[in-house]
Amino acid sequence: MAAATVTELNDRARGWLRFVYDKATTPDDWSSGGEPLGWWDRDSTAPMCSFPRFDIGEMSYTLPLMADVTPAWREVYTEITTALCERHTTFWAAIDWLTLIGPDPNVDRYPPEWLIFTPEKLRGKYEPPGWTGNGREPWGLAPDPVAADGNNFFRGWFNLLLSAHAYVSGDEQFREPFEITGFEDRRFTWTHQEIAGFISEQLTDRPEGAHCENTKIWPACVSAAGLGLKLHDAVYGSRLNGAYDGWVEFAQAHYMHVDRRGELDWFALYYDPLERLACTPPDHLAAYASLIVLPYVMPQRPEWGTELYEMTMRRLGWSDPKARLREYLPDPRFLAIARQTAHELGDDVTEGRLNEVVESTYEPRMFGDEESRFGYFFGWGEEYPRGQPNALLIMPELGGAGAWGRVFNEPNLAKFDEPxxxxxxxxxxxxxxxxxxxxxxxxxxxxxxxxxxxxxxxxxxxxxxxxxxxxxxxxxxxxxxxxxxxxxxxxxxxxxxxxxxxxxxxxxxxxxxxx
Known part of the structure; x- marks a missing residue:
């Protein structure tokens, strides 16, 4: 059984810390005239997550967990989160919103592996996830990547990152005005509290949720935005997360269906308000759609999150110790999320089954100078471990059962007043x-x-x-x-x-x- 608390960073945690420190503190150019260094993950879960800001977002989950393990030493986490927040204000952080303008002229030329993320009847005439379509009607061009009807995934994860920075540092650096790069390198001024307030107000006005790419509302992205509000509330005593309640009611009624046996029938990967159509992957992949919301739902609505987790594990057969554990897509993100959620809930049987896969096939190893960094390489022969799935896989090393939820529901703010x-x-x-x-x-x-x-x-x-x-x-x-x-x-x-x-x-x- 997973320990209730973790009081020491183990070898893997130390190796992960060294790698993210290297990435965060090594200078590189995220402006429109530059390019991020090659270790930033631009490949995972294509086409929707193959942008470097998703590496920043996933990485940020690990830093509050580490700060809870070593609450009397936080300066290194502050340095890392500061560098991540600064990168999230750049051109490359919003490159999809700033460059994928209007309809995609290559809409009928997508690779076959992308089509599973597109409703079957729309294939060949409908942009897949990842194509933001800034400028499409009825919304028009939004030059500011924050103050947009869409682009919820940009501002939602940015607010979560800013809140993580506040949680580990205790300073108010980003409550002072800072600039964000927009369309054609225009600059827009925001503060952390203004971004959080914008998200909360928008979610209040739109209980169905704000869209990310123009035409796509993602339950995972809405829930990540809600989670950032919850951490903002935890750190600053605000009351912004209540807007998420209305969305949960809407989602339970419109974005999922449970059959008469109490089992998951389908869960919306995303919903298109113009087409009035939910993208519901077929067969076992329907459970992958519900799986990806779990890291964000669990700390906010643990009862619903637990119900989704249990239905999802049964649908996939991953919680059945007698069944062969099968991955239905060649993407470690999904199993990593399941393993983290099993760990969070203390589901030792399922976590043990998933651990066997991780340890035997995901290639965990130390690397780099003096073998002092740690990551999972997945047998892909790449120079660096991909940041997005690695962040999700390292989370169980950074806390016991319930540790992720405690960051948001029992935040350790006393650390700022202690030696x-x-x-x-x-x-x-x-x-x-x-x-x-x-x-x-x-x-x-x-x-x-x-x-x-x-x-x-x-x-x-x-x-x-x-x-x-x-x-x-x-x-x-x-x-x-x-x-x-x-x-x-x-x-x-x-x-x-x-x-x-x-x-x-x-x-x-x-x-x-x-x-």
């Missing part, structure tokens, strides 16, 4: 443990060499937010440690070599006492 570690020389030194033991009045810190060849080098770091730094005592690896000094009214500096160490700081901090 905190700062000044870690990452990626030379990393922390696998950083948490306050409230009963003992103790800060526990576990260090490791994030770059193995740097082990043994001298380094310093600080503990800030101490009630009385002169009253602190420190042990390292079970012994009294004197390599520290007071450096401020609430701070000490620790001098130590890079490597694996168990540091305990008797801080005297207990909840209820001001730091």
């Amino acid at each position: 905190t570690v700062e000044g870690i020389d990452y990626p030379s030194l990393g922390l696998s443990v950083a948490r306050n033991d409230h009963e003992a009045g103790e800060l526990r810190v576990g260090t490791y060499a994030a770059t193995p060849s740097h082990a043994g080098r001298a380094t310093t770091w600080r503990v800030v937010g101490l009630p009385d730094p002169t009253a602190v005592s420190v042990t390292c690896d079970g012994r009294e440690f004197t390599g520290w000094r007071v450096v401020g009214d609430d701070a000490i500096e620790v001098a130590l070599e890079i490597g694996t160490h168990d540091v305990r700081v008797q801080t005297g901090y207990r909840p209820g006492r001001p730091a």
